[in-house]
Amino acid sequence: MSKLNIRILIAKPGLDGHDRGAKVVARALRDAGMEVIYTGLRQTVDHIVTAAIQEDVNAIGLSILSGAHMHLFQSLLKALRKRDAQDILVFGGGIIPDDDIPVLKAAGVQAIFQPGTHTKEIVHFLRQNVQ
């Protein structure tokens, strides 16, 4: 796929209502020329996977500030494997302690962006890693 039409799903799973980061990232990716679908709040993992497949996205970005990141990322990766959609890249951000990052990466999350990340860094990462 040409890098001109990178398609990204930005999702808020679980109960967390903090959507400032998700909205800023969605807009920054859009400004960088990507096609971005934002799910809105409180989506189940199944809904996110279905939306990702239907929208034919290259990557899913989860924003989680509630401390439920271990559970939610792992459920998402499992659901992607079950639906044979593990080619979709998974990344994320939020309030995520340093110690949890290697565990998430080992599970298959490609990148975690903590508070204070430059949005260009996320754009760069996606351009480099999305085929």
Added chain:
Amino acid sequence: MKRKPAFGVEGGPRGEKRRFTTISGDEIASLYSARSEEITDSSGPGEFPFTRGIHPGMYRERLWTMRQFSGFGSAHQTNQRFKFLLAQGQQGLSVAFDLPTLMGLDSDHPLAAGEVGKCGVAIDSLRDMEDLFRDISLAEISTSMTINSPAAVLLAMYVAVAEKQGVSRDNLRGTLQNDILKEYIAQKEWIYPPRPAMRLVVDSIRFCTRELPLYNGISISGYHIREAGSTAAQELGFTLRNGIEYVQWLIDSGLDVDDFAPRLSFFFNAHSDFFEEISKFRAARRLWARLMKERFGALDTRSMKCRFHTQTAGCSLTAQQPHNNIVRTTIQALAGVLGGANSLHTNSYDEALALPTAESALLALRTQQVIAYESEVTNTVDPLGGSYFVESLTNRLEEKALEYIEKIDLLGGMIPAIEQGFPQREIGEASYAYQEALEKQEKIVVGVNAYVADGVESIPTLKIGNDIREKQQAKLSQLRNERDSGLVKQRLATLRSSAQGNANLMPPILDAVRDYATVGEISDALKDVFGAYVEPNF
């Protein structure tokens, strides 16, 4: 620590063509003088419109309440943290609930998976609430509860714990956040659509007005609006406009303004722009006093006093170089104190990563104690009053907030404004503008876009085990076995039929709570009648 060479020594990191602005993006002059501003407000502290403070002697009479927001894991774990903080000199409790509780879901609900006890304490029933306050007398402590959609349920539980402790309602002190409008605008923990949700707010405040004379039935909150990315003026304008909405609904419910207004309380953010924040607090007091007197005809001066809690800005904390957060929090807390806060929470330095450890929470409390007892800033009331700059900023913020209030009036009030997405869009624009300013280095955050360190500075963080959900589920199923389930069913049916009518919902909620109906069951019963809110796409 290495300094990134791009931000050289000469001229600092900001370059030549720098605009000098507040963190909200408002241009400021290099000098303010007698010619800059006409100072027309010559009132003293304790005098209308209370710009300089709500009490004549301010902190000489009484220091602010040091009230640290805390809660995690089980009720028992949080009870231990409460006792620790009280032993260290904290004066009031402030309960953080977990997301399932905030959303009116029990710990065994499928959507609660992974969230139980994570960002606050898990409360399912009165049994948990009894454990939360075990060996803490509600007669001797004031308790703030950050809860909104299910606020009436948690208030009922607090009252029921007091009954079990034998504490009279006359002695119950504390604050219920109970500010549903800012949920639709910023924090987004809603259950019901705005209008039935407003009915619950009105019913619970009316209950407090009649039954709990020392309790604040609402804390009208700008904190979350600011955290979502608003400017200072938006925080002030939207919060006070929400306040107007509550006052109007309470008056429409048949109360006289002076019956309830003295117990309205506020909650603002203490952000990083030192003078802008101090001016914001001063402007809040002046504008609220004028609104109450002129718009609502309040006669009791207590109705005009904007009493507020403030918390340092969580969104200003950085995961990078986390120790820098201690300094940020200190400056923000000092702005709160110089702005005349009545109650203060200082964030812990590890909160961009996780909930605070006992050590970091203690350091945050000590920060307040150092300001209170060592800095001597408490000796004088409103020490920055009369500063040309602060007076000018105070006037400007009052004006800008008033413009927002008038705009929302024109939209037909806060609920139509929310339905049209007006405050949500304004905040979204402001938060994106700030992010752009950071990325262009027009605004600097040390350790993030300047003076970036190589490598990661690792600090210990609080770990909350995953067994909390199983434990909470086990406690729930034991409860469901032991309680009189026929009676619970009956209580919930009564609640549903009351919700269809117009009577105050607090008595049936209190009955249901006493018989151990859960937060989820009560919220579901109300949802059967009120429906669920779905956010439009803005």
